[in-house]
Amino acid sequence: MMDIFKAYLLNNSSVTASDIELVCQRAVARKLRRNEILLEAGNTCRHKVFVLSGLLRTYGLTPDGNEHILQFAPENNWTLDAESYNRGIPSKYNISAVEPSEILMWVKPDFDHLLLTIPGLKKFSDLLISDNMHGARNRLHTLLSAGPEEKYEDFLKNSAHLSNRLSLKMIAAYLGISLKTLNRVRQAQLQRY
The missing domain is CATH 1.10.10 (Arc Repressor Mutant, subunit A)
Structure with a gap:
C-alpha cells in the first residue's frame, strides 16, 4: 500500500524519490473497520492522516445527537482536525471510517521535522492547505446562501x-x-x- 502513497507524491508534488522514502519511513500504517473512530471529540488530534483506501468523515454532534459532517476524506486525501493538531487542544470533532479504510499517520513532531527538512513537502503542504481553505470557503458560502x-x-x-x-x-x-x-x-x- 505504501506504493500508492509514493505514486501520489511523485505525481502531485515536487518531492524527490529519496525524500519520499524519508516521508514513508516516518509513517505508521493502520487499518480501520467501518465506523471505527480515529479521533474522538475531547481528545487531541496528534496525527496527520493520509487515506490510502476507504473513506473517512469528520463530524460534530449536537447536544441532542444530531450529526453535522464537515468533511469527507476518500482515498488520496489528507485529513485531521487542524485546530486541535496545530494548537494541541482537545478536538470538538470526531473522525471515523465510513467504510473499511487503510491510512498512513504521522505524529506532529515527525511531520513538522519533515516539513523543515524537505522543501518540496513544505511547498506541497502549503498548496494543500490553501486549496482546502478555498474549498471550505466555497462550501460555507453554499451552506449559508x-x-x-x-x-x-x-x-x-x-x-x-x-x-x-x-x-x-x-x-x-x-x-x-x-x-x-x-x-x-x-x-x-x-x-x-
Whole structure:
C-alpha cells in the first residue's frame, strides 16, 4: 500500500524519490473497520492522516445527537482536525471510517521535522492547505446562501464520486438539511429527468 502513497507524491508534488522514502519511513500504517473512530471529540488530534483506501468523515454532534459532517476524506486525501493538531487542544470533532479504510499517520513532531527538512513537502503542504481553505470557503458560502436543491446540486457536481458510497443520512448531515428534505429534493430531481 505504501506504493500508492509514493505514486501520489511523485505525481502531485515536487518531492524527490529519496525524500519520499524519508516521508514513508516516518509513517505508521493502520487499518480501520467501518465506523471505527480515529479521533474522538475531547481528545487531541496528534496525527496527520493520509487515506490510502476507504473513506473517512469528520463530524460534530449536537447536544441532542444530531450529526453535522464537515468533511469527507476518500482515498488520496489528507485529513485531521487542524485546530486541535496545530494548537494541541482537545478536538470538538470526531473522525471515523465510513467504510473499511487503510491510512498512513504521522505524529506532529515527525511531520513538522519533515516539513523543515524537505522543501518540496513544505511547498506541497502549503498548496494543500490553501486549496482546502478555498474549498471550505466555497462550501460555507453554499451552506449559508443556497437552498436545499442548490446544496444537493453542488454536492453532486463536486462529490458525485462519493454519492453511492454514502448513506442518504450522511449526505443530509453534510448538506445541513433534514433527511426528509433530501428525499424530497432527490424525488423532484428524478421527476425532472
